[in-house]
Amino acid sequence: MIEFYMDTHSGVPPYLQIIQQVRRALKLGLLFEGDQLPTVKEVVGQLAINPNTVSKAYRELEHEGIVIARTGVGTFVAKSLDNSSLATLAPLRHDLQRWMVSAREAGLDDESIEALIRECFRSSSGTVSA
Amino acid sequence: MSAVIKTEGLTKRYHRNVALSDCTLEIPEGHVVGLVGPNGSGKSTLLNLAVGLLRPSEGSIEVFGERPAAGPDQLRRVGFVAQDTPTYSGLSVHDHLRFGEHTNPRWDASLAQRRVEQLGLDLRRRAGRLSGGQRAQLALTVAIAKRPDLLVLDEPVASLDPLARREFLQILMETVAEHSVSVILSSHLVADVERVCDYLVILASSKVQLSGEVEDLLSTHHRLIGPRDPVSDLSNTQVVIESRHTDRQSTLLVRSDGPIVDPQWIVEAATLEDIVLAYMGQGKRSPLDSDVA
Numbered sequence: 001m002i003e004f005y006m007d008t009h010s011g012v013p014p015y016l017q018i019i020q021q022v023r024r025a026l027k028l029g030l031l032f033e034g035d036q037l038p039t040v041k042e043v044v045g046q047l048a049i050n051p052n053t054v055s056k057a058y059r060e061l062e063h064e065g066i067v068i069a070r071t072g073v074g075t076f077v078a079k080s081l082d083n084s085s086l087a088t089l090a091p092l093r094h095d096l097q098r099w100m101v102s103a104r105e106a107g108l109d110d111e112s113i114e115a116l117i118r119e120c121f122r123s124s125s126g127t128v129s130a
Numbered sequence: 131m132s133a134v135i136k137t138e139g140l141t142k143r144y145h146r147n148v149a150l151s152d153c154t155l156e157i158p159e160g161h162v163v164g165l166v167g168p169n170g171s172g173k174s175t176l177l178n179l180a181v182g183l184l185r186p187s188e189g190s191i192e193v194f195g196e197r198p199a200a201g202p203d204q205l206r207r208v209g210f211v212a213q214d215t216p217t218y219s220g221l222s223v224h225d226h227l228r229f230g231e232h233t234n235p236r237w238d239a240s241l242a243q244r245r246v247e248q249l250g251l252d253l254r255r256r257a258g259r260l261s262g263g264q265r266a267q268l269a270l271t272v273a274i275a276k277r278p279d280l281l282v283l284d285e286p287v288a289s290l291d292p293l294a295r296r297e298f299l300q301i302l303m304e305t306v307a308e309h310s311v312s313v314i315l316s317s318h319l320v321a322d323v324e325r326v327c328d329y330l331v332i333l334a335s336s337k338v339q340l341s342g343e344v345e346d347l348l349s350t351h352h353r354l355i356g357p358r359d360p361v362s363d364l365s366n367t368q369v370v371i372e373s374r375h376t377d378r379q380s381t382l383l384v385r386s387d388g389p390i391v392d393p394q395w396i397v398e399a400a401t402l403e404d405i406v407l408a409y410m411g412q413g414k415r416s417p418l419d420s421d422v423a
Contacts, residue, residue: 006325008321008324008325011399011401013345013348014325040307041304041307041308044300044303044304044306044307045300045301045303045304045307046300047300047325048296048299048300048302048303048325048326049303049325049326050162050303050306050325050326050327050328051303051306051307052162052328053328054307
């Protein structure tokens with residue numbers, strides 16, 4: 001079972017934060033097919049957020065085919081990311097960590113590193129997915 | 131979808147002072163409504179009118195299609211926690227629950243019991259000896275256990291510390307998830323409203339400045355930053371709610387149903403706090419001097 005958190009200063013709408021956290025947990029291999037997501041009541045009881053926010057996030061995830069809702073039972077993960085994509089994560093992470101070390105050695109602080117990543121992300125996004 | 135609260139030209143005067151003026155609202159069922167506004171803007175007056183503790187001076191208010199407190203059925207459907215979450219300081223927690231049971235036909239004794247246990251309240255303890263947070267929770271428990279269709283809460287968390295506030299809102303949201311009750315609550319804390327409310331009503335200067343679903347409000351309000359240029363360049367479907375100028379730069383809060391593509395402006399999403407502050411400010415100024423030039 002995963003637990004959600006809310007970043008109230010991010011400017012990202014709460015329902016989107018839940019969607020992103022589910023997707024991230026899938027990508028990081030923390031959630032697998034058949035796993036149950038916390039119930040709406042559990043989430044709102046923990047985070048003190050509007051129940052409609054959680055329902056909306058779950059509906060959207062269901063629409064994307066990531067989860068499946070079984071009436072009266074709960075919401076379950078419908079598919080996990082296949083193993084090949086999980087296997088590619090490790091070397092990528094390793095590369096990134098190495099890069100991080102050289103960035104610090106070059107004297108970059110956190111803010112500069114983040115800005116650089118963001119900039120590269122922006123300039124390269126679309127080249128693959130478009 | 132039927133309306134929980136519907137008002138038309140609702141006005142309340144205390145002697146010569148106007149507390150609420152020509153307020154027309156229609157709030158659909160199934161929402162957690164945040165009522166925000168500066169002190170003295172008429173929030174408590176509106177809530178007291180909704181529960182029938184006050185009568186309108188002019189205009190009308192209906193709750194579930196009936197006059198508030200019109201009869202036993204209407205009283206049964208509405209739960210109210212007044213400002214400062216009052217309890218009877220001489221009565222024990224247990225007495226409060228018994229009192230609730232005797233005066234409410236739909237009383238859910240097992241729910242009340244569960245809540246009290248969950249909160250770890252001592253049944254024998256007098257309400258006067260509970261902490262502020264516990265008293266607020268007791269008042270909420272009584273209001274919830276009556277199983278109303280509408281819960282009206284007047285500044286329920288204003289006097290609570292952050293932890294007690296979070297616990298109060300957790301229980302409130304659990305209740306909404308479990309019993310699909312509509313809620314209207316007044317608050318000064320935009321961060322709390324943003325978390326728990328999906329519908330917003332902004333009162334300022336005794337008038338409704340804005341009301342609607344939070345999601346719609348967020349998608350139709352934008353923060354525009356650009357050179358100090360005549361604002362008249364904006365199309366007439368775009369309404370400037372607030373504008374600030376330096377000698378070179380203008381910052382606007384604009385309402386617009388469509389996207390704003392004018393390249394001279396940097397367009398950012400407005401936050402709920404931006405929107406609340408802008409509309410509160412609008413209520414303060416007279417329409418004439420709200421800088422549109």
